[in-house]
Amino acid sequence: MKLALIGFGTVGRGAYDILKDRQELFEKTVGPMEIAYVVASDRSRNTLELEIDEPVVTAKEYDKVLEEVDCVAEATGAMDMAYEYMRRALEKGVGVVTANKACVSAHYEELVALSEKTGAPFLFEAAVAGGIPVLTPLRALCLQNEIEDVKGILNGTCNYLLNAMFKEGADYKDTLALCQKLGYAEQDPTDDVEGYDTRRKLHLLIEMAFGHVDGDAIPTRGIAQIDQSVVAYLKSQNKKVKLVASAKPAEGGIEAVVEPVIFDGGHSLAILPDAINQVNVKGSWVGDLAFTGPGAGKEPTGNAVVADLVAAATKSAMPLLKRGDVKLAPIRGRYFVAKELEGDFVDRVEEGFTYTKDMAREELLKALDEKTFFARLED
């Protein structure tokens, strides 16, 4: 297979290194995986040409690239430009592999429809939970099972940050800067800590497992409001906080939410170290499954890109199910709020922190401002 790598940042480089390292083995097994072009920005073209042997081109030459390759691996992290790269490839019947969760989430229906129309593979394993093979098995699972529950930790940066704060009392800002240095965080880390990155990934899981929803409408709260006083109090109670994404069928649609959850003890999501992610999936026939592994970083995410390229080369990808629209159902829960509140919904107040009774999430939001940390208590 002839391919083009678009973008040569963290993920692009990871995929490139693996493709080069496994070149001979691929040739003997799945056939040659030839990097025919690397598509770079005008700014980085010259320096990249000095660094790698493959032809480096820019967007201006993309038509020529599409004439010659079977598949493109898009790893730009961009939005409009990435969409154009993907749309044009799929329209032409050229396969697309991408790590770009923001772009796939924003254009999911259109890109999937294009792939169905032209028969070109559209694969985005690297877009959800970094290095964990979860979308590939989920495609197959969806054919055989009704999916009854999806729950997980989908952002490596938040997991790393919360672990460091709870274990070592680390400083929020310093640790976030470290996550950027380690290649975990998004270009704008607000996307990580406000939960938007998690929301995009949950959106893709929902599209695959349940049906079409407006991804931006999934209720989302991140961890940006957490501070040392909350951490110290919860630690004294032997509790932990994780940013959790969950979705399950409910009356009137799908209950889907991204928010911090307080766990006590050894729940499998509570004990995930470093930037590890986990996706728990319940299927009607198979039962409970857990997919665990590195959720971010150059090599793991590059590995997921290469896995999709191999699937494209071997034409072994499972189809995506066509599904209709589903509604987002209202969310209820018991909550911890980092502030003293009054009202019928209050169960108790301890050391200035409020525990609520089971209540509608919407009602809680009315009683809060944007700056107050809150978290759902584990069911």
Ligand code: HSE
């Ligand atoms: N910023 C993302 C994370 C990268 O921290 O999980 C992987 O999608």
